[in-house]
Amino acid sequence: MxxxxxxxxxxxxxxxxxxxxxxxxxxxxxxxxxxxxxxPMQLLLHSLAGCTGAxxxxxxxxxxxxxxxxTVGITATRAPDPPRRYTAIHIAYRARGIGPAxxxxxxxxxxxxxxxxxxxxxxxxxxxxxxxxxxxx
Numbered sequence: 001m002x003x004x005x006x007x008x009x010x011x012x013x014x015x016x017x018x019x020x021x022x023x024x025x026x027x028x029x030x031x032x033x034x035x036x037x038x039x040p041m042q043l044l045l046h047s048l049a050g051c052t053g054a055x056x057x058x059x060x061x062x063x064x065x066x067x068x069x070x071t072v073g074i075t076a077t078r079a080p081d082p083p084r085r086y087t088a089i090h091i092a093y094r095a096r097g098i099g100p101a102x103x104x105x106x107x108x109x110x111x112x113x114x115x116x117x118x119x120x121x122x123x124x125x126x127x128x129x130x131x132x133x134x135x136x137x
Contacts, residue, residue, distance in 0.1 A: 005022070006022065008020065008022070015032070016031055016033050017029065017031045018031075030043060041078070044086075045074045048074060048089070048091070048120045049073075049091070050072075051113075051119060051120040051121065052072060052091065052113045053070055053072040053093075055113035056093065056109045056110055059108075059117075060105065060106065060109050063108075065098065065102045065105050065106070066102075067097055067098060068097025069095070070093065070096070071094040072091060072092070072094075073091070073092040074091050074092070075090045076089045085128075086124075086128055088128065088129040088130075088131070089128060089129070089131070090131050090132070091131070093106075093132065093134045093135065095136040095137070098136040103134075114132065
């Protein structure tokens with residue numbers, strides 16, 4: 001099987017600190033303690049927010065919907081025992097500059113991201129409860 005993507009993480013001597021990179025992209029500090037950089041689990045949520053957010057912006061652009069801003073906030077619940085995986089994720093979309101006439105398009109863009117396009121979301125376990133809400137002002 002051919003690998004389509006990959007990263008390389010190098011331990012930097014601190015107990016749980018790694019510097020991770022992918023090709024020519026900027027490196028990221030990954031800190032299991034969350035002190036000098038995001039933890040691996042936080043980075044998963046960062047990746048999810050960036051992926052679905054990019055989808056929504058792109059889809060709205062194709063729908064010719066003007067957007068002044070978009071914030072994607074994520075909260076998650078983890079299992080209490082190892083491997084302490086996420087058991088529930090809530091994604092809150094806050095769009096700025098969308099009028100009432102385009103709110104349905106915003107909801108559709110979010111739904112398309114969840115149903116079809118967000119590769120990070122679709123890489124998560126199927127038994128994770130993923131909910132979302134949308135707010136436009």
